[in-house]
Amino acid sequence: MDGKAVKAILFDLDNTLIETSLAGVVGIQKSSELLKTTLGLDDNTISSICAKFKQKLLHEDFDPSDGGSIDDVRVRHWEESIKETVGDCSVPSLGAQCYYTWKNSRLEALRLSPEVCDLLKGLRGAYKLLLLTNGHSQTQREKVETVGCEEFFNAVVIGGDHAEQKPHLSIFTLCFNMLRVEARDCVMVGDSLDTDIQGGFNAGVRATVWINRAKAAVSDGSVKPDYTLTTVLDLPDILAQLQ
Template identity: 45%
Template sequence: MAAEGTGVRLSALLFDLDNTLVDTAGASRQAERQVKDLLISQHGYEESVADLVIEKFNTKLEKEHPDPSTKIDIDEERTLFLELAIRETNRHKPDLDLAKQCYFLWKRTRLQHIHIPEEVKAMLMELHQSYKLLLLTNGSSSVQREKIKVCQCQQYFDLIVVGGEHPEQKPARSIFQECFRLLGVKPDACVMIGDNLKTDIEGGVNAGVRATIWINNNNGKPDGESTVPDYTVKSVLDVKDILENIKCKG
């Protein structure tokens, strides 16, 4: 929970990327629709079968945990996920060409729909006048760096830390400690802002940040084992008002 009266000035904000600053889930849905249309219109798939291919692909993505010590090509790995999803669904022989066609359509469409909204950009620029800003995002280096590039994140943040480039990702304390070191601040001078209770909120709490802000844009319901955030908002645009509240308590 928020530390009150620490005597340390609030000076840094740690932002998550996916589904905090950018609507990655929405971009993924757009990409899935394109793949579904391709399977149905060009390859004769029934709608229910195309839906199952996408469901199996997403299940494999959710279990994906890239090891930064290995040199796995993420595009090759995800193409394999789609090839397996197609084979498991249709009981067909492996079709690498179809898997590649579907995967790169999915990837291209998703990147086209990933962007930081203009009002969020304006908020970041305003906050940057008063705070150090650090982007802390989990995921493989290549995938996250592509998103960071298309969103032009560099202009809004002092530092960008990608979990897949470090030995441990959120919620590990070590990656938060690395962020504090890079920023040159103490944990209780920082606020962690993100949409994931496990990685962002629990990670921030365990690392000793001043406060955590949960972006609950899907009306999620924490379970009994979830770490309780200090503040909950529906939109990242509500963060400015929360920061004023934190400063008043500080």
């Protein structure tokens, strides 16, 4: 470290500032209850449908230029998951019901905790803050609006609005230009080694901070973060070391 002061902090959103994974569990639980009530399915069959949906979500390839919305795509994920597991469904709208139950329940479960709000308020007085999140424009904007976090940041950048997302250098360069800072002035904070930490490394930021809630080991071949925390709330301790 060269001892130069940090001027800006780039934050990831999902599982860094908000617990998206836990909210996803809530969404799946609510959709499971709907499936059980509507079709009277057993728990194993319901689990199979939900597992298929999560796999389709994980490997999703959405291109808005093809027409339709991300909502349309995810309704089809549920429709296909149900059909692949139990065959043709007697309730034609069930896929849509499952999707909107999952989506709305997940959004309702998302929140910016009072502690994280206090952290961002405190940092905002000393640093420029930017939210940099990967994902589809609509889904990420819905999260940002739901948790009301935009007020804490100088700028919000959603990967789906741009040609390249994290870890590509271009989106980091965009962020630096928006904040009028150099890469060496910035710290990147996020939960993903592959996107947040690798992206920060590619961009040449001052330091990378990995939020590792699960205390997972860094696998061989992965980029090594400069710092590792189990909660973003401990970030001020790292920043004090960098000044």
